[in-house]
Amino acid sequence: MRHIFEKGIDANAPVLVLFHGTGGTERDLLPLAKIVSPTSSVLSVRGNVLENGMPRFFRRLAEGVFDEEDLIFRTNEVYDFLNRAAADYGIPRDSFVAIGYSNGANIAASLLFHYRDAFKGAILHHPMVPLRGIKLPDLSGVSVFIGGGRNDPVCAPDETEELERLLSRAGAEVTVHWENYGHRLSENEVLAAADWFRNHYLAV
Numbered sequence: 001m002r003h004i005f006e007k008g009i010d011a012n013a014p015v016l017v018l019f020h021g022t023g024g025t026e027r028d029l030l031p032l033a034k035i036v037s038p039t040s041s042v043l044s045v046r047g048n049v050l051e052n053g054m055p056r057f058f059r060r061l062a063e064g065v066f067d068e069e070d071l072i073f074r075t076n077e078v079y080d081f082l083n084r085a086a087a088d089y090g091i092p093r094d095s096f097v098a099i100g101y102s103n104g105a106n107i108a109a110s111l112l113f114h115y116r117d118a119f120k121g122a123i124l125h126h127p128m129v130p131l132r133g134i135k136l137p138d139l140s141g142v143s144v145f146i147g148g149g150r151n152d153p154v155c156a157p158d159e160t161e162e163l164e165r166l167l168s169r170a171g172a173e174v175t176v177h178w179e180n181y182g183h184r185l186s187e188n189e190v191l192a193a194a195d196w197f198r199n200h201y202l203a204v
């Protein structure tokens with residue numbers, strides 16, 4: 001998959017894996033990574049699907065209606081890519097923490113729904129429930145930050161809470177942070193995610 005890898009100066013800090021939103025590229029979230037963990041290595045991926053020229057991580061049939069067959073195929077494709085990248089770049093696979101926004105948060109959530117070892121943690125900005133009716137793996141030991149919008153027209157608060165419940169029931173430790181900027185990713189939300197990250201992974 002098309003991607004950027006930047007080696008960090010602290011080999012012990014979690015590796016940040018970045019997933020952009022619809023129409024974005026692997027460059028979009030690089031500034032966020034610098035705010036969340038400036039010393040981490042960063043692996044930033046571009047989605048393999050194009051919707052009217054806009055990169056995405058999986059196909060959708062309409063806004064918020066996912067092509068589930070493609071979602072599962074792409075989830076496996078990203079998972080294989082992450083495993084290969086860990087070997088190719090000599091980075092510890094068990095130290096990956098995802099940061100995703102919108103469509104990127106949805107593919108990261110789908111990876112959590114399918115694999116117990118996809119990530120040791122995840123920052124999901126404005127995610128949806130990627131898939132319903134499947135049994136989630138045991139996610140104990142995985143920490144998740146969810147940034148939701150009280151007035152998000154793409155991901156309604158109910159769905160944010162449903163995602164929180166599903167991940168918590170699977171054993172993940174979930175923190176939800178609410179904003180009032182619709183589907184937008186505000187500076188305040190990024191700073192809250194950075195705080196959460198420091199408390200979980202950088203505290204001495």
Ligand code: MLT
Nearest residue numbers: 022060063064102103106
């Ligand atoms: C999706 O397709 O993943 C969601 O609708 C969010 C987005 O618009 O990308």
